[in-house]
Amino acid sequence: MIRRTEPGGEDRLRAALAAYGTVFSAKIRALLDAYGAGYPFARFYAISSGEQALPEAVLAVSDGAGILCAPEGFAPGALAAFLGLQPDIVSLLTDLSNAKALRALLPNARPLSSGDVMRCAQMPDVPPQPDGTVFHQNERLDRIYPLLQKSFPGFSAPFDAFYADLSHRVRHGVTQAAWLEDRGAPAATASILGRDDTHALLGAVATAPACRGRGYGRYLVSRLTREALQGGRAACLLCKSAAAHRLYTRIGYTVCGQYGELDLQT
Numbered sequence: 001m002i003r004r005t006e007p008g009g010e011d012r013l014r015a016a017l018a019a020y021g022t023v024f025s026a027k028i029r030a031l032l033d034a035y036g037a038g039y040p041f042a043r044f045y046a047i048s049s050g051e052q053a054l055p056e057a058v059l060a061v062s063d064g065a066g067i068l069c070a071p072e073g074f075a076p077g078a079l080a081a082f083l084g085l086q087p088d089i090v091s092l093l094t095d096l097s098n099a100k101a102l103r104a105l106l107p108n109a110r111p112l113s114s115g116d117v118m119r120c121a122q123m124p125d126v127p128p129q130p131d132g133t134v135f136h137q138n139e140r141l142d143r144i145y146p147l148l149q150k151s152f153p154g155f156s157a158p159f160d161a162f163y164a165d166l167s168h169r170v171r172h173g174v175t176q177a178a179w180l181e182d183r184g185a186p187a188a189t190a191s192i193l194g195r196d197d198t199h200a201l202l203g204a205v206a207t208a209p210a211c212r213g214r215g216y217g218r219y220l221v222s223r224l225t226r227e228a229l230q231g232g233r234a235a236c237l238l239c240k241s242a243a244a245h246r247l248y249t250r251i252g253y254t255v256c257g258q259y260g261e262l263d264l265q266t
Helices: 010-020 023-035 077-084 096-105 141-151 159-171 216-230 242-251
Strands: 002-004 042-047 057-062 065-069 091-095 110-120 133-137 176-182 185-195 199-207 234-239 254-263
Touching (some): 002 077, 010 023, 010 057, 010 065, 023 042, 023 057, 023 065, 023 091, 023 159, 023 199, 023 234, 077 096, 091 096, 096 110, 110 242, 141 176, 141 185, 141 199, 185 216, 216 242, 234 242
Parallel strands (some): 065 091, 199 234
Antiparallel strands (some): 002 042, 042 057, 057 065, 091 254, 110 234, 110 254, 133 176, 176 185, 185 199
């Protein structure tokens, strides 16, 4: 049974997400804490096979992008049927095993991306702030947009929507957005994208092409990782490229799983 959560039912989802404690639960929790269940563009579904006190799995959908938090051994048959009837859900992010199981049940689904889930549980050494830079956190958020545009070819969010969403998440305390300024221009950025009770998810790590190789990304990720750990949460991130893997490994991250993202558009 897949049932949409209505306003007032958020605590039941929070309890389920806390029980699972994964990067996917942290990502859903951030969306839930920022917007709740009362907005049409952010929907949350409890997936159960019976009358359990807590949902067996949780699905969140925001502007067509789905995120699934499900335990090992989750049976995806009902979810596959549900997704086949929801043409507005165009992608799905989850752990790799569930992504593969769903793809086998959805003949039109295609792999979009995959990579490692990495985790840092030990306090990292934060290198000195690079000379000549200015550190910003949760301010002048518009300066982050061009960095993401230049670093991620698939990044296509309109500026107004991006800025409104990021500002809203920062105001509600679910996102910590940091960036470095070098000679008046944005040089690098990284964020704590979301948190649950045990995990903090880092991401949106980008450096301007002219500023690469100067340690800006390492400084930001190390600083935010330390902030997450000081808050009593393990720091996690999703990693796809070999260069990023080398950077995160030097900071103290290790691989703890894999993720998969499906393209559900027919």
